[in-house]
Amino acid sequence: MMKLSHFLRSRNALSEKLLSGKAGHIKDALWLHGSCAGMSTAGQDIATKGNYSNKIFADFSVFKGKAALSMSPVSPRFSKLNSGDFKVDKTGCMMLNFWPAVGQRKYDWQKRQLFALSPTELGSLISLGPNDSCEFFHDPSMKSSNAGQVRKSLSVTPLADGSGYFLNLTVVNNNLKTNERFSVPVTKAEFAVMRTAFSFVLPHIMGWDRVTSQLPTNTDQHTPRAVPQSLDLEWDK
Amino acid sequence: MMKLSHFLRSRNALSEKLLSGKAGHIKDALWLHGSCAGMSTAGQDIATKGNYSNKIFADFSVFKGKAALSMSPVSPRFSKLNSGDFKVDKTGCMMLNFWPAVGQRKYDWQKRQLFALSPTELGSLISLGPNDSCEFFHDPSMKSSNAGQVRKSLSVTPLADGSGYFLNLTVVNNNLKTNERFSVPVTKAEFAVMRTAFSFVLPHIMGWDRVTSQLPTNTDQHTPRAVPQSLDLEWDK
Amino acid sequence: MMKLSHFLRSRNALSEKLLSGKAGHIKDALWLHGSCAGMSTAGQDIATKGNYSNKIFADFSVFKGKAALSMSPVSPRFSKLNSGDFKVDKTGCMMLNFWPAVGQRKYDWQKRQLFALSPTELGSLISLGPNDSCEFFHDPSMKSSNAGQVRKSLSVTPLADGSGYFLNLTVVNNNLKTNERFSVPVTKAEFAVMRTAFSFVLPHIMGWDRVTSQLPTNTDQHTPRAVPQSLDLEWDK
Amino acid sequence: MMKLSHFLRSRNALSEKLLSGKAGHIKDALWLHGSCAGMSTAGQDIATKGNYSNKIFADFSVFKGKAALSMSPVSPRFSKLNSGDFKVDKTGCMMLNFWPAVGQRKYDWQKRQLFALSPTELGSLISLGPNDSCEFFHDPSMKSSNAGQVRKSLSVTPLADGSGYFLNLTVVNNNLKTNERFSVPVTKAEFAVMRTAFSFVLPHIMGWDRVTSQLPTNTDQHTPRAVPQSLDLEWDK
Numbered sequence: 001m002m003k004l005s006h007f008l009r010s011r012n013a014l015s016e017k018l019l020s021g022k023a024g025h026i027k028d029a030l031w032l033h034g035s036c037a038g039m040s041t042a043g044q045d046i047a048t049k050g051n052y053s054n055k056i057f058a059d060f061s062v063f064k065g066k067a068a069l070s071m072s073p074v075s076p077r078f079s080k081l082n083s084g085d086f087k088v089d090k091t092g093c094m095m096l097n098f099w100p101a102v103g104q105r106k107y108d109w110q111k112r113q114l115f116a117l118s119p120t121e122l123g124s125l126i127s128l129g130p131n132d133s134c135e136f137f138h139d140p141s142m143k144s145s146n147a148g149q150v151r152k153s154l155s156v157t158p159l160a161d162g163s164g165y166f167l168n169l170t171v172v173n174n175n176l177k178t179n180e181r182f183s184v185p186v187t188k189a190e191f192a193v194m195r196t197a198f199s200f201v202l203p204h205i206m207g208w209d210r211v212t213s214q215l216p217t218n219t220d221q222h223t224p225r226a227v228p229q230s231l232d233l234e235w236d237k
Numbered sequence: 238m239m240k241l242s243h244f245l246r247s248r249n250a251l252s253e254k255l256l257s258g259k260a261g262h263i264k265d266a267l268w269l270h271g272s273c274a275g276m277s278t279a280g281q282d283i284a285t286k287g288n289y290s291n292k293i294f295a296d297f298s299v300f301k302g303k304a305a306l307s308m309s310p311v312s313p314r315f316s317k318l319n320s321g322d323f324k325v326d327k328t329g330c331m332m333l334n335f336w337p338a339v340g341q342r343k344y345d346w347q348k349r350q351l352f353a354l355s356p357t358e359l360g361s362l363i364s365l366g367p368n369d370s371c372e373f374f375h376d377p378s379m380k381s382s383n384a385g386q387v388r389k390s391l392s393v394t395p396l397a398d399g400s401g402y403f404l405n406l407t408v409v410n411n412n413l414k415t416n417e418r419f420s421v422p423v424t425k426a427e428f429a430v431m432r433t434a435f436s437f438v439l440p441h442i443m444g445w446d447r448v449t450s451q452l453p454t455n456t457d458q459h460t461p462r463a464v465p466q467s468l469d470l471e472w473d474k
Numbered sequence: 475m476m477k478l479s480h481f482l483r484s485r486n487a488l489s490e491k492l493l494s495g496k497a498g499h500i501k502d503a504l505w506l507h508g509s510c511a512g513m514s515t516a517g518q519d520i521a522t523k524g525n526y527s528n529k530i531f532a533d534f535s536v537f538k539g540k541a542a543l544s545m546s547p548v549s550p551r552f553s554k555l556n557s558g559d560f561k562v563d564k565t566g567c568m569m570l571n572f573w574p575a576v577g578q579r580k581y582d583w584q585k586r587q588l589f590a591l592s593p594t595e596l597g598s599l600i601s602l603g604p605n606d607s608c609e610f611f612h613d614p615s616m617k618s619s620n621a622g623q624v625r626k627s628l629s630v631t632p633l634a635d636g637s638g639y640f641l642n643l644t645v646v647n648n649n650l651k652t653n654e655r656f657s658v659p660v661t662k663a664e665f666a667v668m669r670t671a672f673s674f675v676l677p678h679i680m681g682w683d684r685v686t687s688q689l690p691t692n693t694d695q696h697t698p699r700a701v702p703q704s705l706d707l708e709w710d711k
Numbered sequence: 712m713m714k715l716s717h718f719l720r721s722r723n724a725l726s727e728k729l730l731s732g733k734a735g736h737i738k739d740a741l742w743l744h745g746s747c748a749g750m751s752t753a754g755q756d757i758a759t760k761g762n763y764s765n766k767i768f769a770d771f772s773v774f775k776g777k778a779a780l781s782m783s784p785v786s787p788r789f790s791k792l793n794s795g796d797f798k799v800d801k802t803g804c805m806m807l808n809f810w811p812a813v814g815q816r817k818y819d820w821q822k823r824q825l826f827a828l829s830p831t832e833l834g835s836l837i838s839l840g841p842n843d844s845c846e847f848f849h850d851p852s853m854k855s856s857n858a859g860q861v862r863k864s865l866s867v868t869p870l871a872d873g874s875g876y877f878l879n880l881t882v883v884n885n886n887l888k889t890n891e892r893f894s895v896p897v898t899k900a901e902f903a904v905m906r907t908a909f910s911f912v913l914p915h916i917m918g919w920d921r922v923t924s925q926l927p928t929n930t931d932q933h934t935p936r937a938v939p940q941s942l943d944l945e946w947d948k
Binding site: 550552557559560561562593594595596597598600601608673676677680681682683684685 | 783898
């Protein structure tokens, strides 16, 4: 279980500079927002046992008047089969972090809220037309006894002048009796970065880059007789 | 012939959970649906002799009311030439698995049917307009003595409200006197995932990522005299 | 000069099967159509001295009534600088091979003609609208004393029913007094494969995948003082 | 600090041929235009201490009547955290070099001007419609005491006949009392190369290829109990 959380973390480097967070707090923070689902209930013990070496962190961030938004990909989690092979145990995601402005060019990273986009939600954003809008609803505790206590919704709506989109995150926490709202306007150019980078990331968080990146093996020089030559022709038509 | 089937397998991890299939059956199952063509007639002995180590399995699946659909890329098969070089012996494919619902959120993986998309069929799907439709016909035994006994057709048609596509697989087996039909509606977002991931996969199943991923060699420092400088200018214009 | 032609070769594996070409002829054939320009005048001695090991060959081919067309990427050629660094000495290309039908489903690979698409020509094809057409003119001996003796032109025109494109290659050889013409209709699906695969290949034949694939180095842990922090902000805006 | 500038350099190989620049000057030149920002004030001592080995240089260049334009990607700079992990310390960029024609097919590389495109500026170019235009303003000394002394602006405007775009770079240097202007018309095909290659490069200069290229680790074979199975279902819906 040592390397369980190898792919499960993402971190906003910028926040360090902005907020002077103590280095000693980083690991916990990573775990809290690094997993694609269930991070609020997952045991901290897994994170603290994790083997943290040679990770690479990279974010794309936009800073606007009322809030900031940063994005970073979270790789899928693989598990080993009895056969020695690997399978995707948990699909990766695109982790969004919203955090509020607390002054001119000052943002409070401690008040951030996360929203993890699944592959299909990325597909929705990638194919969004200039006048389209979409909305996603998440319940971090879905199907557990805590279901319904925290509700998150992310809506993406076109700006009136067609110059981009509004990203609105609403987080209602019935436990804490809080209702937070983050509004980040994204320009057409910024959304093009998102669309291009999300398209790049999508096959990776699905684990398909692993399947295709395996090197060619020393396959035998002769065509195996068990596969009739004629069958191969289906693909030559 | 040890590593012949290195790239020829794909597996739906989810089905394990859903159906509690025995681990001991996995290898055979892999072989049965892992090759891009001719899997129904290929000798099992090849599979059982295969060297199964360090494979990576990853699927994209959608679960709908009447059936489920999972997709995973199958890499091309390479063969070694006398020169020591490799060539693509068999192009890879996108393997689709359709399997029926047998209750609420229950699907029967044993009743699955396969459909392997060739590069050109992927091209057809990738370039499908919002109102376009397409249909592919496969005969797993084409040009063998069993030709015509099993006929498969996959049609992709736009949903009436423009919100996605219908994927319909029909499998007529004259031997078994069966006629199976699988209907899976795919949302615009899910189709965007397919389009993006298929576009990523296409060069890989063609083997073109291998050609381009070779590292630069220690080419000589001097321009070879045999290639007149002037000829190079064709590419500078 | 041993590995000079490492990237310069491409081969159509299928033609072997179709035409039963002798294996002993492969190396010369490779050289003849493997370089992006100037192959007709380049010295054979370079090819025969080349170190042929562990190459990977992969083509995409379409077979039509009057002719066949195969495509394969040719990687750029790198040369070593005095500093020990590498630079792209010659941009790669997309090598097209046209060869005529000489009977039903029979094609004569010996009568093939080559056309090497430059990055900008690939850009032209990638951005071709459904009703657009384009034409490229090549003179393999451009700016040499043999200029004008062989003229090649490739035109791409939309099919009347909008179902794809016509690729027409004309090769006029004033030396041999020959005028060859190859016509290959390409379906919308096949062109989608070309567009997708050409888009994938383009950065590779430009050598840009090499620039970006270098691993992160052990850069120093501290921000260098020589770069004022404020300057970095240009990219944070 | 040895490898600080590993990714910070780009070089136009062609200029060597055109201008016969002395090899001994290359390193300084590289530093001068290899960083994405602040190169005019950065200390030369960093560059001269750099470890120059095994770099790969690749440009895409267009040569037009009044000026030439070359482009090459500059990778991000990583810094090591106390944890041993890496983070993107400085996003990469697309470095543009404009240099003037000084005769027929002769260009003066010594008079080149640089313009480094940020990820968002690349997003703007990638999403540019056929009739759209955009303009970027840079001040290499922004927020320093030299702010406003040098002003650069790059405008991209559609050609009147819709056959491409005009790229205009203006550099006003109040110190040197100079006002330089470079005009490079770019065809639709050349812009398609730029769009395709910029889309490829964008995730790399953001550092996202590093995050996703990490190999799967030997994750444990068993599903961790601390993550309730039900939570995972959020991504299966």
